[in-house]
Amino acid sequence: MNGVPLAGFIGLSMFMFITGVVGVIIRRNPIVIFMCIELMLNAVNLAFLAFARYKFSGLANVNQGAAGQMMVVFVMAVAAAEVAVGLGIIMAIYRLKENIDVDELNLLKG
Amino acid sequence: MEGNSLIWLTLGLPILGFLFQGICGRFLDKTASGKKLMGLLAVAPIAIAFVIGALITKSLDPAKAVVVSSIPWIELKGLSIPFELRIDTLSMTMVLIITGIGALIHLYATGYMAEEKDYSRFFAYLNLFIAAMLILVLGNNLMMLFIGWEGVGLCSYLLIGFWYEDVANAKAANKAFIVNRVGDWGLTLGLLLIATLVATSAEIQGETRLFSYDVVFQHLPKILAANPGVATAAALLLFVGACGKSAQFPLYLWLPDAMAGPTPVSALIHAATMVTSGVVLMNRMSMVFEASAVASAVVCAVGAFTALFAAIIAFGQTDIKKVLAYSTVSQLGFMFVACGAGAYWVGMFHVTTHAFFKALLFLGSGAVIHAMAHEQDMRNYGKLAKYLPVTFGTMMIGYLAIAGVPGLSGFYSKEEVIGSALAGNHAIAGALEVGKWSGWICLVVAALTAMYMTRMMWLTFFGNEEQWRKIEPHHAAEGEDDHGHHHLDATHKPHEVPFSMAIPLVALAALSLLGGWFLASGGRFEHWLMASHVGPLTEVPTHPEGIPLMALSVGAAVLGICAGIAVYMKGLPAKEGWDESKWSAFRLRARDQFGYDSLVVNSVTSDSAAFSASANTGFDHGVIEGLGEGAGSATSWLGGIFNSVQTGLVRMYASIMLIGVVVLVLYVVISSGGGK
């Protein structure tokens, strides 16, 4: 890990984030869209951990380092909660319409 | 000056009346005796308020404005707005008009509305209106004026739409409200501008009542003198507000439609009191208008144009209340001309006399409408003088007064309006003496006024046949304002008004007859009202040298009356009769307000087909069409753009969000200096 600079991690994180954003825009299946959102969240986690490891490590910065790691735990927990709710909603839609293509969900507009 | 605290009672009584009518009214007004009681309890607070007001006025020293102790209301750091009342000659003049004429009209309404099922609701609104109007004129700060301003607007809305089950009434109420919002926009900005000016004045130390008149009056003249541009802006913004409430062109639209409300409402709110609040505002803030000759010229020009425009339209009207409505718009134009000319007190003088005779004329027209089974079209009247002697006699006095016959109240005030405008030493824009031009226009309008009022009187009370005898049943069904009364037909017999309605008519007739002479003699009103103006005023003579003013104004009145009699002597001419195809093209245009109303209404509702049609028949192709179409299409274009992205597709929304994110990030990174 020592060989990779901070910029490498942040670059990877940005790449993951942008991939996720583009995926949300171009995919039509809500499950895949949600997977792309998960990718965005994981990019965030990577960024937090990289910052914590590189900028705020060591005994002098123990509180600062802990803050980033704590955040990651919370993000994972919230993502799990979102999965539960999101899949529930998608299931409900499937029961009503037998089709989950988001481009065909446009009763509400104007 | 202990007695001055009694002014709170003047304000409190109508509020009490409102609360009582609103809360207990509906349980009492089911029976005839209950209605009598409610009527009494509606009139009494206003009458008592009038007596108190008169007592305070009697002991008032004109030279000294009294601020009655305040109740804290809004307290912020650097800004406090208390409830406080100001007693000076201007506010007390209005208090006497509002409560005095208000009490008479309340009394009249107890008779007029006797068959109404929502009796207490009507009087609750009416009492609330009086209270709001009193707040408007009595408040000692701009914020109270604003609250009163909105309060009377609300009451006006509620009362125009009183018979809300009729779509036309509801529409008229909405129109009044929405058109007034345009005016209120100007007023709001004007008030904020003035408060900001005062707040930023370096002299103010520790004074937080930035909206209060005493503070404003003390500091504003110097600020305005130093910044003439700002003075013009403030004056024009206030003027936009005044235009809305006082129904001046281009915002007069709502007032003719407002006549859909019950007639006492038309008399009280849309003739005598509320519509004059624009004039009151200009008197109160006279120093702002005084500081800007350009703004004064605009006021004059708009007033004169409105006076002329409305007078011409009045010739095309056949509904008796519509004639009076346009005559009100026209007379308000006179008041604006006076204020623009710098003779603010003359404007108030005309407000006062106009309140007398226009309230009288409206109440008289109400009596006629009452007698004619709620038929308002004058083409169905004729020879009513013998059926309605009291109404006829009193209305005759009102008519002579508005026509400007010497000796009656209208004559004095109108002569001074024209005189002060002709003196022309205030309203000057560049080299153009707008004041003088307005004066000459007013003289023409005075003759026109006499003529169309003659037309109205003749069609109603004289002529050679009783037109309603010719009505066939199917004819009566259309265009009728029916609220559970029987229809007008050949067998109808007009009946004179009951006692309760006759008293106000007679009282107002007496005021119209003698009020003008009393107030004008020895410059009584002038000395009285000038005391309330703070700051330097340009001296405006009301009898300019070299112009035989008296002869001119008498001549205009006589000319108008004679012309009217000559035309309408033989009854209704065929070219003004039921068959509108025989009407002259000009009269038809006048009836439709030269296409102005439909132009505005259509462009606002952005119905483009109807809009362009009415624009083609409209009177000012180039300017108005361009402006209206521009504004209308700009709104719909914007709406179209915003709406075209509201497709209901999630991915579309996400894309828009993403565009927003990218723009935001770029903007922030660039404008934050990119880390430098």
Place this chain on the structure above:
Amino acid sequence: MIPTIDWGVIGPVAIVAVTGMIALIVHMITGNSEKNFTQKVTVFGLLIALTSLLAAGGSERFVLQEMVVMDRLGSVGQLLTVFSALIVALVSPAYLEAKRIKLGEFYPMLAWATVGGMIVCCTRNLLVLFVGIEILSISLYVLAGLHRTSKKSEESAIKYFLLGAFATGFLLYGIAMFYGATGSLNMSTLVSYWLHGAPENKILLSLSFALIAVGIGFKCSLAPFHQWTPDVYEGAPTNVVAFMATGGKVGAFVALWNFADSFGHAGRFVGMTIATLAVLSMLVGNVLAMAQKNIKRLLAYSSIANAGYVAVAAASVAIAFRLNHIALIFFLFGYVLTSLGVFVVVLAMAKDGEEPMSLDDLKGLASRSPILAYSLVVFVLSLIGLGPVSGFLGKLFILKDALTANLAWLAVVMVLNSIFGAFYYFGMLRSAFAPAEGDARPISLSIPQTFSLSVCVVGVIGAVVFYAPLLAHLGLR
């Protein structure tokens, strides 16, 4: 090192959270019983929370290592959030019955959404802010899809969910940038890092400002992040929308204010960015509302416009630091009471599985129920911002703030926009006072409905009349 916990501060939040849990257990035991114990438990719990909030008062406090900041704005925000939840819980049984939605889970979810809103109100810590926003949002996703058999309800839920999660992604990335620059999650630390930090930290911080603004802007429905609002408002059950538009918004608005207050130190661009969002929102909200015939969409656009007004206040505080909370507090007070009132009127009209959808459905309200019609008059006046009802004072104070911050142009835009408001708000009154079409049966109001309505009317008028004592009680004088 266990920190001592000031229960006076987090007590109300805990009470509401526990109320939700108890309500869920009660619901599991009693099911959808006639007596509706779930609702009673929820109302009771919310009442206790409300009382404890009113009783707390006290001074500004930082507790739990500054993760909770209990200032005036926060406590009033919490109060309004709990109040809206309480009113919604009171009027919901009649509506859910009329719409035949038999799900008692509504009440626990409502309580937890309230918890989220309350947490957001009183923090400047980004971790806590994130958790609060998510608790609020996830509960609202579920609530939006509460009507399981309605395609519109489910569609609104998935739209809200996908877009909401998308916005959360941006919010989190912004927080990560903030953390990367400062090593802290507390927005108040921004000042020192901005002044003394390295240049690359400034880039990170500007990025974090933009991205967090997206996340908070989405919750406030500021344009261009507003598009979910009309669709979700139209599709979701009306009682849920009533909470979303009031309690759900309060938290977001307070967060926006705190965010602007903290980031304002970074420079003028912060205020100008928020001002731009404000102008866009007012324009989009008001222009589109004019074309609406659907009541709920109209109210959605109206709430977008109102978010714009709040953003004006936020922009002012970002530019002129140390502005008082009063403008926002008063605006929120008027906004919450007025919007709740309008929704109570709409909810009360639901019957036999039907509810008013278009403006035409309001026709005849004046004859069917004068009380509803006249309350509507009061609310519409307040929405337009006419004196003397609370909507007017709130806008006035925001204008004053904008002038203090030398944003006169923004004040003018705001005044102009509030004129547009008159046009479409008035459409509601025009319909309400038009003759009835179709169903002309009188509407009978239940006791909770009458109570809620009168509280809103009295509040809207009373906020102005009893302005001084009210502020004195809140300790703002």
